[in-house]
Amino acid sequence: xxxxxxxxxxxxxxxxxxxxxxxxxxxxxxxxxxxxxxxxxxxxxxxxxxxxxxxxxxxxxxxxxxxxxxxxxxxxxxxxxxxxxxxxxxxxxxxxxxxxxxxxxxxxxxxxxxxxxxxxxxxxxxxxxxxxxxxxxxxxxxxxxxxxxxxxxxxxxxxxxxxxxxxxxxxxxxxxxxxxxxxxxxxxxxxxxxxxxxxxxxxxxxxxxxxxxxxxxxxxxxxxxxxxxxxxxxxxxxxxxxxxxxxxxxxxxxxxxxxxxxxxxxxxxxxxxxxxxxxxxxxxxxxxxxxxxxxxxxxxxxxxxxxxxxxxxxxxxxxxxxxxxxxxxxxxxxxxxxxxxxxxxxxxxxxxxxxxxxxxxxxxxxxxxxxxxxxxxxxxxxxxxxxxxxxxxxxxxxxxxxxxxxxxxxxxxxxxxxxxxxxxxxxxxxxxxxxxxxxx
Numbered sequence: 001x002x003x004x005x006x007x008x009x010x011x012x013x014x015x016x017x018x019x020x021x022x023x024x025x026x027x028x029x030x031x032x033x034x035x036x037x038x039x040x041x042x043x044x045x046x047x048x049x050x051x052x053x054x055x056x057x058x059x060x061x062x063x064x065x066x067x068x069x070x071x072x073x074x075x076x077x078x079x080x081x082x083x084x085x086x087x088x089x090x091x092x093x094x095x096x097x098x099x100x101x102x103x104x105x106x107x108x109x110x111x112x113x114x115x116x117x118x119x120x121x122x123x124x125x126x127x128x129x130x131x132x133x134x135x136x137x138x139x140x141x142x143x144x145x146x147x148x149x150x151x152x153x154x155x156x157x158x159x160x161x162x163x164x165x166x167x168x169x170x171x172x173x174x175x176x177x178x179x180x181x182x183x184x185x186x187x188x189x190x191x192x193x194x195x196x197x198x199x200x201x202x203x204x205x206x207x208x209x210x211x212x213x214x215x216x217x218x219x220x221x222x223x224x225x226x227x228x229x230x231x232x233x234x235x236x237x238x239x240x241x242x243x244x245x246x247x248x249x250x251x252x253x254x255x256x257x258x259x260x261x262x263x264x265x266x267x268x269x270x271x272x273x274x275x276x277x278x279x280x281x282x283x284x285x286x287x288x289x290x291x292x293x294x295x296x297x298x299x300x301x302x303x304x305x306x307x308x309x310x311x312x313x314x315x316x317x318x319x320x321x322x323x324x325x326x327x328x329x330x331x332x333x334x335x336x337x338x339x340x341x342x343x344x345x346x347x348x349x350x351x352x353x354x355x356x357x358x359x360x361x362x363x364x365x366x367x368x369x370x371x372x373x374x375x376x377x378x379x380x381x382x383x384x385x386x387x388x389x390x391x392x393x394x395x396x397x398x399x400x401x402x403x404x405x406x407x408x409x410x411x412x413x414x415x416x417x418x419x420x421x422x423x424x425x426x427x428x429x430x431x432x433x434x435x436x437x438x439x440x
Contacts, residue, residue, distance in 0.1 A: 003101070006094035007039035009085040014046060015056055016081065020091070025050060027095060033102040041070065042077065093285035093330065097316070100326060170218065170302065170341075172209040174437045180413050180422045181381065183210070185302050187418075188335045190376055192346040192369050193385035194353060194362075198409070199345045200227045200308055201433040202385060204235040207306065208433075211274060219298035220275040221291055221305050225312035226345075229277035239433040240266060274301075283314040284327040288334040295338035303340035307331075310346040310375065324372035332378040344375060348384075353391075362391055366414050380417045386410040387428065409435055 014021040031047070034040035045064045049056060062074050087094075114126050121129075161168055170183040181189075193199045210218055224232055234248050241262060247253040255263075278290065287307060295303035307313070315323045335342050351357065352368040364384045369376055376382050388394050388405045398405045409428035413421050428435050 003098065004036045004039070005085055006098055007034050007036050008080045008083070009088055009091050010095055010098075011039055011042050011046075012081050012083070012085070013088070013091040014043075015061075018055070021046070021050075021056065023092070024095065027099070030102070033095075033098045035098075035101075038073065038076065041073075042080070087283075087285060090285040090289045093288055096330065096333065097285070097326065100329065170210050171213050172206060173213060174209070174424075174426065174435075176422065176424050176437055177411060177413075177426075180416065180420060180424070181383075182418055183341060185341065186335060186339050187341045187380040188332055188344070188378060189341065189381045189383065190344050190346055190369070190379040191383045191385065192348055192364065193387075194348050194364065194390075197385050197387045197390060198428070198430045198435075199385060200232070201235060201430055202409075202411075202435055203306055203308065203343065203345065204232065204239060204433040205435045207275065207304070208236060208239060210304070214302075215274070217301055218274060219294070219301045219303050221294045221303070222275055222277045223282060223287060223305070223307045224277050224279050225281070226308050228279050232277065235433045236270070237263060237266065238431070240269075242432050244431045274298075281312075281314055283316050284330050285316065287313065288330050291334055291340065291342075292338055295340055303338050305334075305338075305340060305342045306345070307343065308345045310344050311370065321372045325374045328372065328374035328378045331375070344379070346370060346375065358393070361388055361394055362386070363410065363412070376415065379415070381413060382415040384410075384412040384414050386412065387430070411435075 010024065014024045025047070028043070031040045031043045034043055042061075045061060045068075046056060048064070049060055054060060058078070061077055065071055065073050065077065110130055114130065117126065157168075168184050169178070171178050172183070191199060191203070207220055207222075211220070222229075222232070227235075231245070234245050237243070237248060238245055241248075241259065243255075243259065247255070276294070282290075287305070291303065291305045294305075310324075310327070313327060316326070317323050331342055331344065334340075347370045348364050348368040349370050352364040353362050357363075363386050366376055366382055366384070369382070387409050388398075389408065395405060407427050407429070409426045409430075411424045411426055413424070415421065424437065426435050426437050427440050429440055434440050
């Protein structure tokens with residue numbers, strides 16, 4: 001049912017908008033991505049009219065339907081075009097999803113063919129057949145870039161950096177973190193931790209540092225699926241004022257006139273703060289589409305997307321692992337399309353907090369990341385957060401050994417495609433959303 005709605009929405013968008021139609025012509029390599037036979041027929045008609053050098057119109061579609069003895073579909077076609085569909089503006093991601101399902105179907109069919117013929121064909125014949133199928137799946141044309149052209153582009157970028165006209169790195173002020181993370185455009189970064197460790201508060205600190213150091217260079221879109229925007233705003237105020245959330249909410253504390261006046265004065269500071277929040281429930285199509293439009297609106301800046309968190313994105317298919325795989329691929333594509341930085345916050349399995357992991361102080365590993373491993377596979381970096389003083393038994397053991405672990409926060413850049421990995425120990429005042437390599 002979902003597929004059919006996606007397919008008819010693509011037909012509608014292609015028919016009603018020439019630019020969208022040309023985009024579809026380029027991307028849809030085979031009508032077989034349509035599983036609905038009527039939608040497939042409509043696309044074949046679109047393609048035929050296009051190849052004859054004509055534009056789409058009701059009259060041309062109806063003429064073809066009559067000639068092909070499908071006159072009974074004339075009313076249905078108009079209904080498809082005039083109907084409204086859920087999330088119509090997500091048509092590009094609907095198309096991406098259909099293409100993914102088609103490719104997976106081919107792979108499953110290929111696997112079935114191998115299984116049926118394993119005793120009938122030689123390994124060489126099976127490999128040749130498989131390679132041919134894979135070759136056809138990956139036959140999309142891509143633009144080739146000559147070495148000399150790429151060299152000139154790279155040289156120009158180097159010159160701009162050396163002249164101070166372009167900044168390749170975004171700095172937080174935490175020296176070792178900046179050296180290892182090297183935050184820059186076109187990155188997908190997974191940040192994972194157990195519940196109540198402080199992922200969202202760490203992101204508040206990180207984003208505020210980036211804005212403070214690069215106020216005109218970044219624009220941030222924050223999908224606040226776990227902590228709502230009101231809570232996050234209080235986190236930003238808390239960080240500026242050294243007041244806890246409970247104090248701000250009047251729980252056992254009354255703000256002084258000076259404190260209240262100071263909070264009011266922060267309105268001016270935050271007036272043009274480059275962050276927008278999206279609280280509503282969304283699926284991955286919504287996220288990618290919204291962030292692409294956000295990046296277009298903020299052309300010239302490095303767009304940053306914060307997704308808090310992956311587990312709260314609305315599923316688009318029932319199979320949880322397949323859904324996670326799809327989301328990982330789509331977020332990777334979104335990163336490439338926008339040239340932005342996408343931070344994906346994620347939870348860990350309970351295994352990291354089991355008694356078997358106590359010897360390592362409950363420190364998480366990448367294998368503890370919940371669900372599919374695809375998001376980690378596609379990420380430029382995987383960062384694992386750990387707060388030892390969250391665990392009472394660790395605090396008691398440390399006290400017995402006369403070691404103080406209070407206020408320690410581990411930022412483990414466990415996987416890094418762009419450089420070295422490192423386990424960085426920071427100091428935290430989590431109640432104020434402050435995390436620093438320096439004493440705070």
